[in-house]
Amino acid sequence: MTEPSVRRPSRKRFVYGGVAAVAAVALLLAYLLGAFEERGDIQADDVCRNVPDRQRVTETFNSVLPRAATYHFEEEQVLTPDSYFMSRCDVTGDDDDLLLTLNAKLGSDRPWREWADREIPPNSGGDRTYFNAGVKGVSNAEVAAIWVPCYASERSRKQPWNMTVFALVHKPLEASDKQARQTLIDLATDFARQAHKDAKCDLPSKLPG
Numbered sequence: 043m044t045e046p047s048v049r050r051p052s053r054k055r056f057v058y059g060g061v062a063a064v065a066a067v068a069l070l071l072a073y074l075l076g077a078f079e080e081r082g083d084i085q086a087d088d089v090c091r092n093v094p095d096r097q098r099v100t101e102t103f104n105s106v107l108p109r110a111a112t113y114h115f116e117e118e119q120v121l122t123p124d125s126y127f128m129s130r131c132d133v134t135g136d137d138d139d140l141l142l143t144l145n146a147k148l149g150s151d152r153p154w155r156e157w158a159d160r161e162i163p164p165n166s167g168g169d170r171t172y173f174n175a176g177v178k179g180v181s182n183a184e185v186a187a188i189w190v191p192c193y194a195s196e197r198s199r200k201q202p203w204n205m206t207v208f209a210l211v212h213k214p215l216e217a218s219d220k221q222a223r224q225t226l227i228d229l230a231t232d233f234a235r236q237a238h239k240d241a242k243c244d245l246p247s248k249l250p251g
Contacts, residue, residue, distance in 0.1 A: 082112045082135075090117035090131035093144065094236040099229070103133070106215040106225055107142065110135030119240065124197040127205070127241035131233075140212045144229060146190075146237035151202040154178040154189050161206045162187045168219065175231055176248050177204065183219040185210045186226035188234050192243035205241065207234035 084103050089096040107113065112135070119129040126148060133142040149161065154177050158170075167184025176190035187208035196203040209229040215222045231249060238247040 080111055081109050084113050088113065088115055090115050090144075092117050092119050092129050092233075092236065092240065093131050094232050099232075102225060102229070103142075106217045106222070107133065108135060108213040108216060110139070110141070112136060113141075114138075121241060123242050124193055124195075127192075127237070129233075129237045129240060142212065143210045144208075144233045145210070146205055146207040146233060146241075148192060148196075148203050148205050148241070150196075150199070151191075151204050157189050157204075157206070158187070161189075163208065163210050165210065167211075167222075171223070173227055175227075175250055176207075176234065179227065179230070181223050181227050181230075183222040184214065184226075186223070186230040188230055188249070190234050190238055190243075190247050190249065191245040192238065192241055192247075194245050202245070205234070205237060205243070207237055209233065 081104075084100050084107075086096040086100045089099055089103070093099055103113070114134045116132045116134070117130065121127050127146070128148070129146045131144040132140060135141050149157075158178070158180050162180060163185060165182065165184040167182035170180050170182050173179040173181060176188040179186065179188045181187070185208055187206065190205040190207055191202070192205045193203040195201065207230055209226040211222075211226070215225060217225060235247065235249050238249070
């Protein structure tokens, strides 16, 4: 009759010890993954000037970008009307790790499936889904890309030119896959709308809103 009462304390110690070990491992993993690192605060004036509505974008970046103590932005834009256009914004974190890229660049018109196969950056964001923007929008959890009409007749080749616009993350966003997809779609769509204007395109963009 006394045997169960003798074993019970040792079992409790074993259970408590196991729980403590699991908790210690979880804390270690959280530390290694940066859960306790201080997140840098991005201000609207920090964001690239070729990105529209910088105040709203700042709120997005502060909530979903991978955690870093500091964030840096670098922009570039080149325009030769009716011939060439490129606009880019890169976001880097600690140790100059590239976190996110917004990019718009002209290219000759082609079927959208061929465009998607050739122009969307490689990534590991999972299966592609499609959304209505431009000629076609393609997205997953790491990229959203849009094929946007731009010039009816490019200067040298006299052919229609479209614009590839994408929002690409180089490290996963701090969001669910569904939230990440929508965030990238919103970033790409807004950037495409601004790029279409900056490039002085003469074709309707077919972008929503």
